[in-house]
Amino acid sequence: MEKWNIYDIFEQGESIIAGSTQKDDRFFYDFSLSLYAGDDKEKIKSNREIFREAFPEEYGLVSFYQIHSDKVIDISEYKSFSGWLESDIEADGIVTTQKGVVLATLGADCLSLLMYDKEAGVIGAAHSGWRGTAQNIAKNLFETMQKHGAKAERTLCAITPGIRECCYEVGSEVVEHFKKYPSSFTKKSNGKYMFDNAEVNYLRLLEMGFKKENIEVSDICTGCSTERFFSYRKESGCRGRFMNYIAMKP
């Protein structure tokens, strides 16, 4: 689990645990954790058992079936957690005030946002591919946390590994959503663009009132790091997915 702790912004092991899993060839499909990307579910469940064993027994996990939307669900009142082995919620963001509940997203180029306001005692996690970013799921995620007292000026946010500008060629149909953020794309001679989804999310967080020093943008590009992370683009439509997670310690 230690090698999953790639974020410096959280006081790891104090009140919070957060991280991103990485490829591991000791397990099926290099340790992919997605039940819905086409791999054998029993083998994925075996991997998810390995993932579960990294947490103390009392922890519950909520993962969801990601639909590239801006839908955020508040699960603070949930009583049971079956997410270790299945994903029963359709959404792209989740928020909770419960300690000992792991919020998890899956990625293979799409980045995620992991947020924590220690004083309010609330965490959030969202999957934000370009479609989620175009719909501004970061805003929905934080507004749901605000209902529990979260304040922008003290909320911490990690932007997970994802595909970055060096590897992410897109058409104008993507970039047209992000004209307001010209630093997030570069036009190429072939008429396409290189796009940086993390940059848009970073600028949006600043607009919402987050402090620069409270935002950690992972410098890992999944496209450049296929030895450690799955990349849908660089591994030609791979089925592998890594898990990003955050939980408040009980």
Ligand SMILES: [Zn+2]
């Ligand atoms: Zn790259």
